[in-house]
Amino acid sequence: MTATVIDGKAFAAKVRGQVAEHVAKLKEEHGITPGLAVVLVGEDPASQVYVKSKGKMTVEVGMKSVEHRMDENVSEAELLAMVQKLNDDPTIHGILVQLPLPGHLNSDLVINSIDPAKDVDGFHISNVGLLGTGQKSMVPCTPLGSLMMLRDHHGSLSGLNAVVIGRSNIVGKPMAQLLLGDSCTVTIAHSRTKDLPSVVRQADIVVAAVGRPQMVLGDWIKPGATVIDVGINRIDKPEGGTRLVGDADYDSCAAVAGAITPVPGGVGPMTIACLLANTLTACCRANGLTEPEGLTA
Numbered sequence: 208m209t210a211t212v213i214d215g216k217a218f219a220a221k222v223r224g225q226v227a228e229h230v231a232k233l234k235e236e237h238g239i240t241p242g243l244a245v246v247l248v249g250e251d252p253a254s255q256v257y258v259k260s261k262g263k264m265t266v267e268v269g270m271k272s273v274e275h276r277m278d279e280n281v282s283e284a285e286l287l288a289m290v291q292k293l294n295d296d297p298t299i300h301g302i303l304v305q306l307p308l309p310g311h312l313n314s315d316l317v318i319n320s321i322d323p324a325k326d327v328d329g330f331h332i333s334n335v336g337l338l339g340t341g342q343k344s345m346v347p348c349t350p351l352g353s354l355m356m357l358r359d360h361h362g363s364l365s366g367l368n369a370v371v372i373g374r375s376n377i378v379g380k381p382m383a384q385l386l387l388g389d390s391c392t393v394t395i396a397h398s399r400t401k402d403l404p405s406v407v408r409q410a411d412i413v414v415a416a417v418g419r420p421q422m423v424l425g426d427w428i429k430p431g432a433t434v435i436d437v438g439i440n441r442i443d444k445p446e447g448g449t450r451l452v453g454d455a456d457y458d459s460c461a462a463v464a465g466a467i468t469p470v471p472g473g474v475g476p477m478t479i480a481c482l483l484a485n486t487l488t489a490c491c492r493a494n495g496l497t498e499p500e501g502l503t504a
């Protein structure tokens with residue numbers, strides 16, 4: 208079979224449209240503009256591109272966008288002071304500190320210094336705990352965007368076997384929590400998993416969040432399964448130049464799967480759309496207003 212391509216780019220545009228409508232209403236009815244602050248430490252060119260496109264889309268949906276670039280060698284105290292300033296700023300409803308941070312900075316400490324109500328990445332221990340216990344929280348953007356696409360494609364996920372490859376705090380673990388919340392039978396695989404192909408073959412839903420280009424092969428996939436490819440890897444093209452590929456080998460997987468997300472144009476755009484949705488949700492909660500439906504988990 209040839210897989211249905213799940214168009215994350217189009218889905219994300221739809222989500223951003225919904226966010227923009229709510230933002231317009233917030234402004235009109237309450238005179239409030241949601242604000243998102245991104246803190247970028249260092250000069251990593253890939254990160255800079257990502258931050259720029261986030262900033263552009265934030266403004267497109269009518270929000271305030273602020274970027275704070277800090278020197279690679281910034282001290283932990285200076286970075287913590289910046290986070291504190293943003294925590295105290297009533298015009299800022301969402302704070303994102305771009306990861307990974309340079310090695311001399313303790314990222315757990317920095318993330319946990321963000322006001323949990325403004326933690327639009329959902330990485331603060333308090334949001335992690337709320338998600339794990341099924342309570343209202345800020346839900347990490349990449350897993351949330353992946354869940355939205357899965358729900359849209361399957362309707363109910365109840366009883367499906369899901370295998371998440373990767374156990375990071377930013378993708379694998381929260382993804383597994385969300386799938387469990389939707390009553391999937393969840394397996395988390397990682398670098399020590401024995402016979403990964405046979406584990407993946409049990410899955411109705413495969414989420415690949417490994418960081419290894421084109422690792423998941425078509426003959427690992429149960430015919431008809433859904434493949435969510437979170438990976439963003441830049442590889443060299445034989446004819447020169449580079450291109451983006453996921454953690455799944457797209458052609459061989461698409462030949463067997465029932466549905467698959469492409470890279471680019473799959474999970475990536477949904478991540479940014481969910482960041483904007485989380486900023487809107489945070490703004491509504493901060494002002495005691497009803498939050499938009501369908502934009503949280």
Ligand SMILES: NC(=O)C1=CN([C@@H]2O[C@H](COP(=O)(O)OP(=O)(O)OC[C@H]3O[C@@H](n4cnc5c(N)ncnc54)[C@H](OP(=O)(O)O)[C@@H]3O)[C@@H](O)[C@H]2O)C=CC1
Binds near residue numbers: 373376403437
């Ligand atoms: N589309 C988007 O919006 C986003 C995309 N990404 C991309 O997603 C990918 C994963 O990101 P992230 O979770 O941060 O990555 P991490 O490097 O933090 O985690 C990777 C995980 O994959 C596991 N792993 C590594 N090699 C293997 C292997 N050979 N077999 C099985 N498991 C393996 C690791 O296992 P172990 O724990 O045992 O080491 C680890 O748990 C990257 O490509 C990243 O660029 C990330 C965030 C957002």
Ligand SMILES: Nc1nc(=O)c2c([nH]1)NC[C@@H]1CN(c3ccc(C(=O)N[C@@H](CCC(=O)O)C(=O)O)cc3)C=[N+]21
Binds near residue numbers: 256303470476479
């Ligand atoms: N605190 C924090 N939160 C994050 O969510 C976070 C982070 N740090 N650090 C880096 C990773 C990576 N990430 C991406 C999001 C969108 C695209 C994206 O939109 N990608 C486009 C392609 C972009 C291009 O063509 O270059 C796509 O897949 O179609 C990519 C990568 C979020 N991350």
